[in-house]
Amino acid sequence: MDRTLMTADWVVGHENGRHLLLPRGEVVYEGGEIVFVGHDFPGEVARRIDCGAALIGPGFIDLDALSDLDTTILGLDNQPAWKKGRVWPESYMQAGPREMYSPEDLVWQKRYAFTRLIANGITTALPIASLFYREWGETREEFAGAAAAAEELGLRVYLGPAYRSGNTYVKGAGEIGFHFDEARGLSGLEEALRFCRDFEGQGGGLIRTMLAPDRIETCTETLLARTAEAVRELEVPVRLHCCQSAFEYQSVLRMRGRSPAEWLRDIGFLSPRAILPHLTYLAGRNGMTHEAPDLEIIAESGAALAHCPLVMARGGTAMDNFAAYRDAGLTIGMGTDTHPPDMILNMQIGLITARLARRAAGAVSAADLYDAATLGGARALGRDDLGRLRPGARADITVIGLDDPAMGQVIDPIQTLMLNGSGRDVRTVVIEGRTVMEDGAIPGVDHDALRAGAQQRFDAMKAQYPDRTFGHPPLDEIIPASYPLRKAPA
Numbered sequence: 001m002d003r004t005l006m007t008a009d010w011v012v013g014h015e016n017g018r019h020l021l022l023p024r025g026e027v028v029y030e031g032g033e034i035v036f037v038g039h040d041f042p043g044e045v046a047r048r049i050d051c052g053a054a055l056i057g058p059g060f061i062d063l064d065a066l067s068d069l070d071t072t073i074l075g076l077d078n079q080p081a082w083k084k085g086r087v088w089p090e091s092y093m094q095a096g097p098r099e100m101y102s103p104e105d106l107v108w109q110k111r112y113a114f115t116r117l118i119a120n121g122i123t124t125a126l127p128i129a130s131l132f133y134r135e136w137g138e139t140r141e142e143f144a145g146a147a148a149a150a151e152e153l154g155l156r157v158y159l160g161p162a163y164r165s166g167n168t169y170v171k172g173a174g175e176i177g178f179h180f181d182e183a184r185g186l187s188g189l190e191e192a193l194r195f196c197r198d199f200e201g202q203g204g205g206l207i208r209t210m211l212a213p214d215r216i217e218t219c220t221e222t223l224l225a226r227t228a229e230a231v232r233e234l235e236v237p238v239r240l241h242c243c244q245s246a247f248e249y250q251s252v253l254r255m256r257g258r259s260p261a262e263w264l265r266d267i268g269f270l271s272p273r274a275i276l277p278h279l280t281y282l283a284g285r286n287g288m289t290h291e292a293p294d295l296e297i298i299a300e301s302g303a304a305l306a307h308c309p310l311v312m313a314r315g316g317t318a319m320d321n322f323a324a325y326r327d328a329g330l331t332i333g334m335g336t337d338t339h340p341p342d343m344i345l346n347m348q349i350g351l352i353t354a355r356l357a358r359r360a361a362g363a364v365s366a367a368d369l370y371d372a373a374t375l376g377g378a379r380a381l382g383r384d385d386l387g388r389l390r391p392g393a394r395a396d397i398t399v400i401g402l403d404d405p406a407m408g409q410v411i412d413p414i415q416t417l418m419l420n421g422s423g424r425d426v427r428t429v430v431i432e433g434r435t436v437m438e439d440g441a442i443p444g445v446d447h448d449a450l451r452a453g454a455q456q457r458f459d460a461m462k463a464q465y466p467d468r469t470f471g472h473p474p475l476d477e478i479i480p481a482s483y484p485l486r487k488a489p490a
Helices: 070-074 091-097 103-119 140-153 182-199 221-234 246-256 258-265 294-301 309-314 322-327 342-360 366-381 415-419 447-462
Strands: 003-006 008-013 017-022 024-032 033-038 047-050 054-056 062-065 122-128 156-159 166-172 175-180 207-208 272-276 304-307 331-334 395-401 428-429 432-436
Touching: 008 033, 017 366, 054 415, 062 103, 062 304, 062 366, 070 309, 091 166, 103 122, 103 140, 103 428, 103 432, 103 447, 122 140, 122 428, 140 156, 140 182, 140 207, 166 331, 175 246, 182 207, 182 221, 246 258, 258 294, 294 322, 304 366, 309 342, 322 342, 331 342, 331 366, 342 366, 342 415, 366 415
Parallel strands: 003 047, 008 054, 062 122, 122 156, 156 207, 272 304, 304 331
Antiparallel strands: 003 024, 008 017, 024 033, 054 395, 166 175, 395 428, 428 432
């Protein structure tokens, strides 16, 4: 017998398809499985852990988890994107794109990012990285390294190298063009399929696989149709960034003669295995005047939304009606898609932006967002053994402290998290019954050294920006300081 009993001031249990709160509740797990959730466990246990003033809940599920060094700061105040190094100039593309990171750096980034996910209470992650800094797509070799890092750290992941048929580039001042290479896209798909066949179920089941074609406007019909066929054959999830900008929506409409949702439906891409970040731009929403039942098409297909409120709000956009998406029957999960991968902050921003969009406090509740970060992600993955604490579920557990003075007064723990919590309040994380973080410490991880390594690699990448920026201006023009710099005298 190797049973562990955890208790705290609050426990999130699960009965009859929904969460419930258990004051001074108990969670008991053995091996990688939960065996009891409730009060007064009658059996014997090997360990008892009283977490005190804390919330014990299911681990968060991140459907769009950053796995490289976040470059949000490079575009935060530096617009437009084409002028500030966020789109390849034609000169660079014609010269032949190159990798901005070494193979070793790419694997290092994955491990670094995975530690940040764990630190924020994320127990299941579907990694995402930008292809702007790549020669073209991601490789099997770097994802083999990612699998090794996830297994070492104990993170539950769905992995798959991203691939694409094309890219955008700057043809002239403010003029964006598309370049496509069908053969290269299909080669990327084949490499991704080999990865799936080789790595599915590794690490005692912690390593699962998925297919990850890049954003919809950089994919051809052939690539997405063949991806859909492979999804049906392999029975793996597929993620495609979709309906995330006005540029993308209008580009697909121009190239395909249909909205993104209509096109994906017509080529047979949509299914319950499809996960679509961000779906903020649909017909009739956020200025899209095209007439089409976009939301209904996606909801009826069974596809899921990966809702990423923080990164979208940073860019000045938001889902305009959370309740309408929910009431249409759409599966809504959560993604972080940026640094920090703070799921609590994302829930807060999701709550606030949903209420602002509808000008109504009743438009969405704290429970709606918590459900999305747990149950919604599990549903998107077809996993009724994740995202909940009940007997038979996997022992993926997050302990969030409620005793920091900044947390304020606690009446309802979920509502309190939405008001005052953050990822920094995550204390302990258990995945598949293994304690992967305890009191903020991850075994074998030096957070200071990782931070320093990340800064070093980020600075080296940033120094390459002039070569990849339209007109090739100096770095201080591409990414100017917030205020004028006055350097110390020599």
